[in-house]
Amino acid sequence: MGEIIGSISDVVYRGIRDLWEQDACTDFEIETAGKTFRCHKVVLAAVSDYFRAMFNSGMKETELNKAKFEDISTDTFETLFSLIYSQNHIEDDHLKQKSEEEMTELLNVAGRLQISFLKDICINHFESTMSTNNCVERWKAGQLFLCDDVREFAWEYILEHFDEIANDDILMTLEFEDILKIISDEKLKVSNEETVWRTIKKWVNTELDKRLEHFVSLLRECRLVAIDKNYLTDKIVFDHLVRKNDEASDMVRDAVRYNCHPSLHGNVELKFRACQKKKISTVVLQKNIDNIKETPETKFMPRVKDLPKIQVKCIQSVYSPWSTWPILTTVEDNIACCTHGNSVYVTGGRKGSLKEFKTSKMKWVSRSDMVAPLTGHTMVATDGYLYVIGGRSGYDPNANVYVWSVEDRGEWRIDGDIMAPVIGASSVALDDKIYIFGGELGRQPADCVQLYDTKTNSGTIFCNLPAPCQWSRALCRGTDAYIVSSCGDVVTVDIEECTSKHIASIPDFDRKNFGVVLKQGKMHIFGGKDLSDTKQLLATSLPLKEPMNSDSEDETPVFAKSLKEINMTEKTAVSDVYIIDVNSGEVKNGAALPVPVEVLGCVNVIHSVALD
Known part of the structure; x- marks a missing residue:
């Protein structure tokens, strides 16, 4: 048919x-x-x-x-x-x-x-x-x-x-x-x-x-x-089109500086093509809350010495899928981190451990332990060196600045001192100078920006912040530093002009251990640990230290509730996201994260896309 x-x-x-x-x-x-x-x-x-x-x-x-x-x-x-x-x-x-x-x-x-x-x-x-x-x-x-x-x-x-x-x-x-x-x-x-x-x-x-x-x-x-x-310096820097335009000259200069200075890799916004098989991502060191929750089965088990606590996530943006990278073990929650070249470095823990995450091999490597374990410290990188600043050793504030050579990989050594031994400060490095923002000084929040010069091994006061800042996150773009404090103040410090300016305030913000990402003039502040309930509980439950009686030499404080009870009441993490336009100061609420996240560290790193 x-x-x-x-x-x-x-x-x-x-x-x-x-x-x-x-x-x-x-x-x-x-x-x-x-x-x-x-x-x-x-x-x-x-x-x-x-x-x-x-x-x-x-x-x-x-x-x-x-x-x-x-x-x-x-x-x-x-x-x-x-x-x-x-x-x-x-x-x-x-x-x-x-x-x-x-x-x-x-x-x-x-x-x-x-x-x-x-x-x-x-x-x-x-x-x-x-x-x-x-x-x-x-x-x-x-x-x-x-x-x-x-x-x-x-x-x-x-x-x-x-x-x-x-x-x-x-x-x-x-x-x-x-x-x-x-x-x-x-x-x-x-x-x-x-x-x-x-x-x-x-x-x-x-x-x-x-x-x-x-x-x-x-x-x-x-x-x-x-x-x-070499092509940049020989063919582009002195091209007539570039030399006659200030913005073009700045872009080429920044590219030359990037190629010559591995310490800058985390402080610039970079775009790579797919054929270049590279990308710049934000690495989030996240507290592994699930792993440390107490259960009936684990309540009476002996403490595992090398219990992994820090999960490592790789993100392109707050709202993109979060990739899981190898977990960080043997380092406790109180850490500091930075990037140098294509590696992420973390210090912290009871031994003052230094860990390097090599993106080329996608694994953590142990490096030299610090001279003395610190908590509440901050860490930055200059070309060829890592610097650890501030914090406390035991109960004593640390004024020393410790340095470690990325190339020699030898022992940590004391490089110099900062003027004010602050705890919980944040910092950025630009060229050979380190800028330290706020922190706790003598149990009070500090309002100073300290400068440590790695060439002269000396510390000075650079300028003042608009308001005291006890705990913060900081990042750098060009010659501008951006600081977000635990009370929600967002401040910019112009490093060339030696000035600071208040940009915005996040309403009802009282937290630490949050993450900060800055792209195309928009700052995303995400997750964190809510401090408001803890402060209120401390105010009502922990009176000033008093002796049991006037004749006793025992000065053990008397608490209405035990510290264990307080820690169990304390919130662990939140999922809020705030979006701030650093040019206009506009603050918006972003969509919440799928799950609460407590961010122990947050840095940018360049890595191969083949390893994703």
């Missing part, structure tokens, strides 16, 4: 073709600038939604049985009718002889006259014959004629073969928006980022007077940090 129907279809098709070739029963004319084609309404209506609508609308073309298309070439209609009436769309090898302009016009006509089979033919042709010589023009044609298939095929080809296309002058004809779209795509595949720089430079210089204003916008999308530092 199927064969019979197929035979009937062939008979009908051959009959229509014969009628057209003999100019028999034709009832419609299409007039172009060079020729008039006679055809059949029923055939046009069968293949074109455009003509079907025309014939059913009572338009004048229907009454006159004629339509004019002076802007469509005669050759295009000859090809179209050849495909319709001669079944050549089944064997369309002759289309390969068509020029790029002719095929582009066929695509235009297919969309304009709503001829789906012709559109499919054009799409298949463009996909099978895509090359470095035509992909840019086809991408533009797909945009112009609203053909998503052609546009997407061409776009993927451009991204995949940019190294070859970059040498073609066709890129120089693109508008600013188009060249920006190409070089800003994370999936752009290049053998090295120098190719992107050369493309930007060539495009701008092609019409310097008109395009110079776009240079900085394009340079922002060049991954300068992925360029070899």
Whole structure:
């Protein structure tokens, strides 16, 4: 039966073709600038939604049985009718002889006259014959004629073969928006980022007077940090386009500093392309609450000495999926951390342990223990060295600054002293100077910003904070430090100007051990340990220390409730997220985290995507 129907279809098709070739029963004319084609309404209506609508609308073309298309070439209609009436769309090898302009016009006509089979033919042709010589023009044609298939095929080809296309002058004809779209795509595949720089430079210089204003916008999308530092200094730093623009000079200078200074890697916002197989992520050292919860089964078990307590998470943003990295063992909750190059360093614990997380091998490695175990300390990195500052050793505040060489990996040594031995402070490092913010000094919150100079091994007071700050998180962008205190104050310190400024206040914020991420001017403050209930309980349950009686030498304090009871009442973690615009000071509530998180440390690190 199927064969019979197929035979009937062939008979009908051959009959229509014969009628057209003999100019028999034709009832419609299409007039172009060079020729008039006679055809059949029923055939046009069968293949074109455009003509079907025309014939059913009572338009004048229907009454006159004629339509004019002076802007469509005669050759295009000859090809179209050849495909319709001669079944050549089944064997369309002759289309390969068509020029790029002719095929582009066929695509235009297919969309304009709503001829789906012709559109499919054009799409298949463009996909099978895509090359470095035509992909840019086809991408533009797909945009112009609203053909998503052609546009997407061409776009993927451009991204995949940019190294070859970059040498073609066709890129120089693109508008600013188009060249920006190409070089800003994370999936752009290049053998090295120098190719992107050369493309930007060539495009701008092609019409310097008109395009110079776009240079900085394009340079922002060049991954300068992925360029070899010798190429940066030899070819880019002194380029005339860079030297004449302060912002461009700053970007190139920062890229050179990044390449030369591994201590800066955690303090810059970086973008890498997929082909570079790197990314910068935020590493969150999270208290492993589930592991330390007391259960009936574990209540009377002996304490496990090396009980793992710190989970390690890798995030791209607060709301992106959190990847789990190897857990950190043998270090207690009170830690300090920083990054140097592609490694994360953590100090803390009863032994003053130093742990290095090597992202190249995805594992923790033990390094030299500190001279004396500390709690409430802060840690930063300068080029080649780690510094531990402040905190307390036992009950005694620590004024010493300890240093450890990343290259030599020897013993910790005392490098110098800070002026005020603070506990619970935060810090950042810029070049060879370390800035320490607030902290607890003599049981009172401090309002000073201390400066420790690693070259002179001396500490001074740098400036004052707008208000005392007992516990905080700090991070650095450029020459600005951003500090978030446990009471919700957000402050910026301009390190070049030696000034501090209050940015915002988070309402009803009273916590510590929260995480801070800053990207594109937005600061996300997430999780933490709520302190409000604990303070209230301490105020009502822990009176000042008094002796049992005036004659007794026993000065053991008397508590209304035991410390164990207080710790059991204390909240462990919260899931709130606050979003702060560091430019306007606007504070918003973000969506809560899926689970409460107590953040013991939070740093940025560069790592390989293959290890995710």
